Amino acid sequence: MHPPRPRSRRTGRIVFGGALATTLAASLVVPALTTTATGRPQEAPDDRVQIVMVDAPTVDQRNEVLALGLDPTEHATRKGIEVVLYGEKDADRLREAGFSWDVEVRDLEAQMERQRAADEEYAASVDESPLPSGRTSYRTYEEYLSDMEMLADKYPKLTKPVTLENETVLGEKIRGLEITKNADDVKDGKPVFLLLGAHHAREWPSSEHTLEFGFEMLESYTANDQRAVRLMNGLRLIIVPVVNVDGFQISRNADPGDPEDDFDTFDYEMKRKNCSISENTPEQYTVGTCEDNPAGRLRGTDLNRNYPGFWGGGGASTNWSSDTYRGDGPGSEPESDAVRKLISERAVTMMISNHTYSNLVLRPPAIASTGKAPDEPALKELGDSMAAANGYTSQASYQLYDTSGSTEDWSYWITGGYGYTFEIGPDGFHPAYEDAVVGEYIGDTEASGGAGGNRVAYYRAAQTAMDPVHHSQITGKAPRNRTVTVSKTHISPTSPVLQPDGSTGPQRFYEDTLTTDYRTDGGRFTMDVNPSTRPLVVGRYGREPQAPPQDEVTLVNPDGVPAVGEQEETTFEVEGLPDADNGFATVSVEWPSTDAAAYDWDFYVLGPDGEAVGSGATLANPEVIKIPDPVAGTYTLVAENYAGGDADHDWTGEVTFQSPEPPQYSGIKEAWQLTCTNRRGKILGSREVVIDRGETVNVGNACQERKRRR
Template structure:
């Protein structure tokens, strides 16, 4: 036992519902070693997790402990006083020297957590990395837990894991996609006009899908085998590959502590170019979220340059997204030294990268065993964060890495932003993979990004996900018309897609998504916002294909030979550096004076869908945008977003240049094709050609092709194919006696309506489709809303406001605010009236 005079941090931990109370014991030979304060006389910039260092190594203090449970170790560090410092922590197996857990964030708030067995001897190592703090407080807890996947007292659980599979669900239209999302299944981001890939974790999920009436086919019958195989491939690739062509040369997926350590190492080695920082809100588990900024004279954040923000890993299991983000950091740092174009772009912009937004969830997913069965205790496939407060009471106990609800507990951060929050495209169920959370911005992860974007003029934002090979732009909800920026948004999305071989489309074309990052950031600030869904093969496929090939544009990635995601990221950076893509304020101000732009407003969410299916009124969310520029004396130039936020600026459309085309009647050919449930594998169908005309004769904004038949017990499916044989739209629902396939702004050309006889109610009495037509509508004209202004203020060196003006500025426009910091500016305005 430990003497009461030594005062170590020894906490009795009760893991309610998953274990028993356990008191931590410290098996250390001396009184000093048993103390809860780690001490080091000097800082040494080294990795704390690379190896267990000998006692009395400079910059290191350590404790030896023995696990008293089969369960978890939590080794936490905290600052002892207000002295600035950066301490890291790592836990090693004493016998083998193998790393068990680590943490390397900025500052001294650290959490190293992993699984241990009873009797395991461990070394807890604290390392003073930087700063003046000579000490840090160590806390070590052991938590007894039941084995993952086995029944927990008082909570029902399956007796054996089930085999997960990936299926392709046929969805005829947006209504079908929304219905599918409402089933509570694990819907992936891989979808197109005719279907969506869905993960079925077992028999219960399969029954839900079967009972829904959707048609589906199995793509992968054993996702567990795929997960284990991917893990094996990663080990083999790392063993045979010393260095890759990635900017860092990396060969394996990183751990959270490696991301954090590499960012602060890059900052230490490049002090004028790179600065690591901690976002304001720790996670639910108390982990700091770390980002990095790259710019010439990086410390001067108020220099007025456009800000390019790239972030990743809102979803825990999407490991390649974080890898791409981290490689982009190395790309910019290395390119600044060796690449003329990158050096020029970095000089003209400020670049912020947050590789792991959802630090809790990612750490759990990354450290879990490769199960891949998508069961409740498959932590490797955890998607959400670690929020427990929205769960039923019996599921709120225990730490996130081992709790009665397993990976199901938490909020989807990418459904928690205010943009259209509460509408279609997110679930109200706490256990659903797209659970939206209790309220807009209820989660620390989304509050971090909100405050970052709101305090900087983020002109370009790119958030990375996996998987489906898509470049997605606003809006995320089908019922929301595109913004006035739609042509420019599409052009930039198309350009990036030309580099990585992905498909460029509005987010709603995947399926409705509400509460997403860019649907808040773009509509509220006007900064361009995109989601990139990396790759085509799983949430974290083998590193060689999912990271190396996709980033560099190598086979088998769709961007092979086109530049890959590296080239797409450069396209976004070039756009950020282009004045026509944002707005610019110019003028003059004395050296050291501070200019500030301010705007505060309310924006409604979607009407809020309730768990019982009803709808409540929208919630009005207040946003405040504040950004600053420090004058260097004389003329200044400040890259900003448009003063009018896109939410009120208006909606995209075009004035009709000609009347719409007259309706076309589709003639039913003689005979009836045989029943066919395997289209397009089986091409048996009827085909009716028709022509869509174009300018200057007609201007078609929309065409709707409709067919009807007698009874809802019969099922015909409708596909529209263009002259190249590509399916451009379809309608293949069941339980109806009509199908309507819609195409917006259809290009002029030859098309074919393909009618598939999916099922006849009575084969002896054929229920043939009898009426078909293509109906055309004019394009919808644009709408324009009111203009909004920024409030521009100027403060002198004493902090006194000496200038004030309302500023209106549009995208691509440069507005000269004059000598806004002096009385002469007011006099000049008076003379102009």
């Protein structure tokens, strides 16, 4: 823990704008005193790069940390959020905002050197790993392409190479592989499980896990593994190992021995974003190539903040140089738009976007203010099941921190297909291969406890993707060689858009056209689709109370008053069913004073497991801490005498309880437009189909125009 620092009180989100934003941007990308002949800044010697856990137990506090423009690792606990500090300037930014932290990795460069040595030792010590491919080291991008080509050649009837519609910023194709029985028949009506890797360039294990599951399915099918046989017959797996092709190649090909690349701004191995140049980039930073330019690795857009679903909200930066920059508009980047088009043209009933790191299985919503998804029980059940296999923590994405513009938030809320993010491994963006890839995939880790790892987690996702209980089916009959299509076009809003000056602007609107085709072979057909009504408009999940809320609890203040800077503790009980059903517990603590600077108490609440569940550390009096869905058990309130507390200014408090919020459903129903066309594209029949999750609708003769009633 760092020593006591000047206190800066936090009462809301910090969003830098105006002159301060300009200063911040400059400090991020121009820390140098001189430049080289090519215009590349020459940095003065800097402190060691560290990974730290910032004390930020609440979602709002984590959003404040992100708003400082620091580099998040995607790892957070109930205690706080982890970020990379690139020297003392980043540490000063945290101090000035009033945050303290624990050092998790004291010297990131030294850690990476040890991991590289471990990779070399592992590759030299084994001829073949336990992975489906037998791979022993991280792939280059060329090796991803060659492996997918090899699989396509080896299993021609079970695979179909796929190239996404858009090229990357630098003109690269985004390639993947479709895997199923009779793979060339893309209009087969099967549900789709989409597995994605490397939205973030430096997260190499995410690509490895994606491709390994492709190997897994193909090898298991040919070995007559009945689980794989059922899945290959009834499901289409699409793998796209590398979404951020440009950034990944730069990160993967960076020379670890380059003395200039010591985890500073110009260490391209740590590149996270793509290669776009924002319209907000100052002119002096627009020159040079993506892998050698005056802004270094900080130029580009975070693809996992760019999807249009709830774009522009919390957890994404308005600053072009931030590692979480959201892009110039919703869905503005060709790579994220390419994934969006792929999902829009297929019945993707399940999507997993792989990332590193945190040992997490994340589900929608990604923004707390969105409210729980209408499918929360099913999403949580599957998330918990996958987490039981890999040993990760299953939680809603917003419980980590707000993440507007993420892949699964657009995919789920707009298409209805289940969407998850996996944060692979406990530490490191691309740590030792034996641990982050081999161990995490096969489940040979302490966390998984031998329960199967991500291999089994992906199987469970695939089985759910194929299960019609979790999507919808349209049945009917049609002559041979007809195409049955379901489609709809709709307009959706982004979040209210945060502005660089800290204000909030109006929502923007974007259009999606969702289409799924099925080519009939004559007679009866079954077509798997997602529900016709978007989860965005269905409503929000809640639960009806099963008992009254608990009665108010008066907090017991221990005898005496701790000295300034010291703490005291008291406990309170939270009841559970059948006695009480508490949707929220609200801790409110006050003390006699109107002088916030002279007399100030801070409070922290620990749950029955000893982990922090909330805090009140502002200048407010009373301090109020709201805990959603508190589990039954003994809670601990930690009271810190921050300033001036004495017998005349001691605290009192209580805990009140509220019932859970009931479900809120809109009652709105949207319809698929179903059409039947012949080979020449002539429409033979058309009708609207309204279908909910888990339902099957029989449309009869899909190619016969219905007679209208007079």
